[in-house]
Each structure stands twice: as C-alpha cells, then as structure tokens.
Amino acid sequence: MKVIKELKSPLNRLFIFETNDGYRVESVFYKGERLCVSSQVGCPVRCLFCASGKNGLKRNLSAEEIFKQYELLKGELPVKGVAIAGIGEPSANADEVLGAIKRFKAEGLKVTVSTTGYPVEGFRKLMRAPHDGLTISVHAIFEEKRRKLFGVSVPLEQVFTEVEEYFKEASSSRRKKFQIGYLLIKGINDSDEDLKALGELAKRCRMTVMLMAYNPVPGTALKGLTDEEYERAFLKLREMGVRVTLSNRFRRDPLGGCGTLTIAREV
Numbered sequence: 001m002k003v004i005k006e007l008k009s010p011l012n013r014l015f016i017f018e019t020n021d022g023y024r025v026e027s028v029f030y031k032g033e034r035l036c037v038s039s040q041v042g043c044p045v046r047c048l049f050c051a052s053g054k055n056g057l058k059r060n061l062s063a064e065e066i067f068k069q070y071e072l073l074k075g076e077l078p079v080k081g082v083a084i085a086g087i088g089e090p091s092a093n094a095d096e097v098l099g100a101i102k103r104f105k106a107e108g109l110k111v112t113v114s115t116t117g118y119p120v121e122g123f124r125k126l127m128r129a130p131h132d133g134l135t136i137s138v139h140a141i142f143e144e145k146r147r148k149l150f151g152v153s154v155p156l157e158q159v160f161t162e163v164e165e166y167f168k169e170a171s172s173s174r175r176k177k178f179q180i181g182y183l184l185i186k187g188i189n190d191s192d193e194d195l196k197a198l199g200e201l202a203k204r205c206r207m208t209v210m211l212m213a214y215n216p217v218p219g220t221a222l223k224g225l226t227d228e229e230y231e232r233a234f235l236k237l238r239e240m241g242v243r244v245t246l247s248n249r250f251r252r253d254p255l256g257g258c259g260t261l262t263i264a265r266e267v
C-alpha cells in the first residue's frame with residue numbers, strides 16, 4: 001500500500017492510498033492529532049447520505065492495511081489517536097479491525113470506532129474490543145426510516161438489546177465509552193417525534209448523543225439543517241435531560257468531513 005495523493009483544506013489533510021491490488025481508500029488527519037482511517041474498500045451498508053458506500057463493498061482491508069494508513073503517515077504527522085470511522089463498516093470486518101485495534105494500542109494510541117451495528121456478530125466482537133470509545137451510528141429510530149437511510153441494517157431494538165446485554169457484564173467506566181451518533185437530515189429524521197424517540201433511547205441506555213451535521217454528497221438531494229434548526233434539536237434533547245455533543249468544524253469540513261470519503265475520487 002502507498003500514499004498516492006494528499007489534499008488539504010484549512011482544517012483537514014486528506015490522504016489517498018492505493019492498495020497493492022489497485023484499489024483506493026482514504027484517511028483524514030483532523031484536529032491536528034487524530035487520524036480517521038478506513039476499514040474496507042467501499043461499504044456494504046450503503047447509507048443514503050454517504051459517499052463511501054455508493055458502489056457497495058469491493059473488499060475488506062486486512063489488519064495490516066488498516067494499520068498501514070497510520071504507519072505510512074506517522075513520521076510526518078503528530079498522531080495521538082485513531083478513529084476507525086472512515087470508509088467501511090467495522091462490524092462487517094470485525095476480526096481484521098480487532099487486529100488493527102491491538103496494533104494501534106501497542107503504539108500507545110487512543111482508538112475509537114464508529115459502527116451501525118451491522119452485522120450483529122461483528123458488532124458483538126467490537127463492543128468487547130479494547131477500544132477507547134465506540135459510537136453507534138443510529139441516524140433514525142423508526143424502522144421504516146432506517147430502511148430508507150441504510151442499504152442494510154440490524155433492527156435498532158436488536159442492536160440495543162445487544163448493548164444492554166454487554167452493559168450487564170461491563171464496568172461503568174467501560175459503559176461510558178459508548179455513545180450514540182445521530183446524523184440530522186432535514187425532513188427525514190429531525191421531527192419532534194424523531195428527537196423525542198432518540199432522547200428516550202439515550203436515556204434508557206444512559207448514553208451521550210453526538211448530533212452530527214450532514215455534509216453534502218454529490219448525487220443526493222438530501223439537505224442538512226440550518227444552524228438554528230441544529231441548535232433547536234440540541235436544546236430539545238438537552239431539555240429531556242440527555243447529554244449531547246455537536247459535530248465539530250473538522251467533521252463539517254467539505255474535505256474529509258463525515259460521509260465524504262470515497263474510493264473513487266478524481267485525482
């Protein structure tokens with residue numbers, strides 16, 4: 001694997017890698033200390049709002065290839081932590097992701113993982129992996145909306161039954177490492193009813209909600225919320241007594257922001 005191109009914005013540095021068999025994946029260095037790496041070439045989940053899964057899954061990355069994205073850059077970047085949240089669904093490649101997590105930890109790095117929980121067998125393994133934070137990307141509570149947003153998914157109730165099962169055996173410090181990710185899309189999952197159901201889920205599981213902002217992706221007619229609408233959603237959850245965080249500007253950057261990584265960028 002090798003780096004074939006670097007793109008820069010005022011906030012992020014995006015690196016395009018080519019695998020030995022000619023595929024491309026991307027990593028983003030953000031916040032001046034974290035590297036967001038890819039776990040698959042493409043993605044089987046094919047979320048409506050994400051460029052990474054547009055053409056489905058080409059193949060899994062090996063633990064070596066996931067680690068290599070860091071290894072090739074560590075000499076020139078002050079990487080302190082890794083987010084396995086780039087292209088791919090980590091639960092769909094859980095054994096290789098687990099191998100990569102162990103290698104990152106051996107380097108003294110903090111490691112976080114983002115997953116939709118699909119498939120559930122891989123999700124079970126990742127919950128128990130030695131990560132420093134796991135974001136469960138929920139994005140919609142009601143199943144008919146989840147079917148619209150995800151190409152494939154595990155029913156939400158099943159995902160959180162698995163979480164609650166794990167929480168019975170986990171320490172409270174471990175439980176605190178779990179949060180819910182929710183990407184707000186105008187007119188799709190931002191109604192009062194949606195937010196109320198989200199707040200109830202977060203309270204039931206005692207988890208923080210990270211409210212994410214939609215980054216425009218070519219070929220979709222989806223829209224994000226205005227700043228005022230976004231703040232309103234934040235306040236609504238806060239009023240319910242839910243801990244909430246908002247997307248930072250690095251995640252909202254057109255270059256390398258959430259959902260914008262692709263295996264088919266023109267270079």
Ligand code: SF4
Nearest residue numbers: 043045047050053088
């Ligand atoms: S948001 Fe994540 S799970 Fe969904 S298509 Fe993109 S990379 Fe895959």
